[in-house]
Amino acid sequence: MEQIVIVGSGPAGLTCAIYAARSGLSPTVISGEEPGGQLTKTSVIENFPGFRSIDGADFMAKMMEQSESCGAKIIFESVKKIEKTKDEVFLILLSDGVTVSSRSVVIATGASHKKLGIPGELELSNKGVSWCATCDGPMYRGKRVAVIGGGNSALMEAIFLTQFADDVFLLHRRDSFRADNIMCHRASDNPKIHILWNSVVSRIVGDSKVREIVIEDVNGGEKTVLPVNGVFIAIGTRPVTEFIGDILDFDDEGYIKTQNGSAETSCRGIFAAGDVVSGSLKQAVYAAGAGALAACNAEEFLGVR
Numbered sequence: 225m226e227q228i229v230i231v232g233s234g235p236a237g238l239t240c241a242i243y244a245a246r247s248g249l250s251p252t253v254i255s256g257e258e259p260g261g262q263l264t265k266t267s268v269i270e271n272f273p274g275f276r277s278i279d280g281a282d283f284m285a286k287m288m289e290q291s292e293s294c295g296a297k298i299i300f301e302s303v304k305k306i307e308k309t310k311d312e313v314f315l316i317l318l319s320d321g322v323t324v325s326s327r328s329v330v331i332a333t334g335a336s337h338k339k340l341g342i343p344g345e346l347e348l349s350n351k352g353v354s355w356c357a358t359c360d361g362p363m364y365r366g367k368r369v370a371v372i373g374g375g376n377s378a379l380m381e382a383i384f385l386t387q388f389a390d391d392v393f394l395l396h397r398r399d400s401f402r403a404d405n406i407m408c409h410r411a412s413d414n415p416k417i418h419i420l421w422n423s424v425v426s427r428i429v430g431d432s433k434v435r436e437i438v439i440e441d442v443n444g445g446e447k448t449v450l451p452v453n454g455v456f457i458a459i460g461t462r463p464v465t466e467f468i469g470d471i472l473d474f475d476d477e478g479y480i481k482t483q484n485g486s487a488e489t490s491c492r493g494i495f496a497a498g499d500v501v502s503g504s505l506k507q508a509v510y511a512a513g514a515g516a517l518a519a520c521n522a523e524e525f526l527g528v529r
């Protein structure tokens with residue numbers, strides 16, 4: 225029987241693991257399908273205090289190493305289901321069929337990439353359609369790519385891609401970005417980035433590889449065809465909560481509701497931290513803080529604080 229099982233290995237989950245390990249709880253972390261979470265796919269982090277600029281994958285590798293050296297055990301599996309027994313024990317079923325039992329659980333599963341839901345998107349995934357410039361950008365040296373979205377992720381991806389591609393078309397459905405000012409300036413000032421406002425992509429076309437996209441002007445409905453070699457979709461994320469079932473309360477968008485500024489959820493013994501929580505500021509530094517809070521709340525619940 226574990227004292228605490230942490231589901232997710234991004235900044236929230238691993239910070240929680242570091243705190244819980246240092247309190248002697250010997251936490252078990254279930255990494256999920258993407259060990260290290262979304263940040264492993266971020267080219268550069270410039271706003272985490274203490275690191276003026278650090279590669280996302282390096283940053284998460286350091287955090288993982290630190291949590292293990294503090295005494296956390298990491299299991300590289302996903303969680304399929306969580307159940308609570310009448311004895312107040314949580315049974316956590318993993319994708320390899322193993323069940324782990326624990327007195328408390330911290331959910332820190334973050335969020336996954338949203339899809340556009342247009343023809344060609346899934347068919348041409350890994351054939352030119354990507355959700356990760358850090359992973360796939362180097363394949364587009366000297367080529368033309370499109371980035372879809374108007375938030376920090378889209379602008380960051382577009383700027384990163386200019387290291388490789390000759391032309392980066394940044395398509396946004398409105399006429400102003402959602403991203404931070406500093407990112408807007410960097411994107412607008414980059415001669416390789418061509419911003420197409422009020423533009424949505426209605427179709428991605430290709431056979432064995434992406435060949436072109438069909439763009440619609442949101443005002444007039446006018447259609448144009450843009451030849452590109454790659455399409456990077458960066459339109460936000462949705463919470464990873466499918467495995468939880470109806471054991472917790474969620475907000476309208478499926479994020480976990482927590483209570484009174486704590487990490488406590490509607491189910492006693494289950495805590496939540498990071499991007500998966502309703503109203504969370506989706507930033508690594510915030511997720512790390514939330515992970516620490518979840519560990520402290522779990523320690524109180526377990527009677528070790």
Ligand code: NDP
Pocket residue numbers: 270271339340372373374375376377378380397398401402424458459460461505506507
């Ligand atoms: P956001 O939700 O901030 O932005 C999503 C963008 O995609 C919006 O511009 C939105 O348009 C657009 N969009 C959404 N759905 C569609 C659609 N179906 N078709 C076309 N466009 C669509 O997500 P991000 O992933 O960019 O960022 C998530 C969070 O992470 C934010 O809080 C962000 O600040 C943070 N972040 C911070 C970074 C940093 O270094 N500081 C780096 C990356 C992310 P519209 O604006 O019209 O809604």
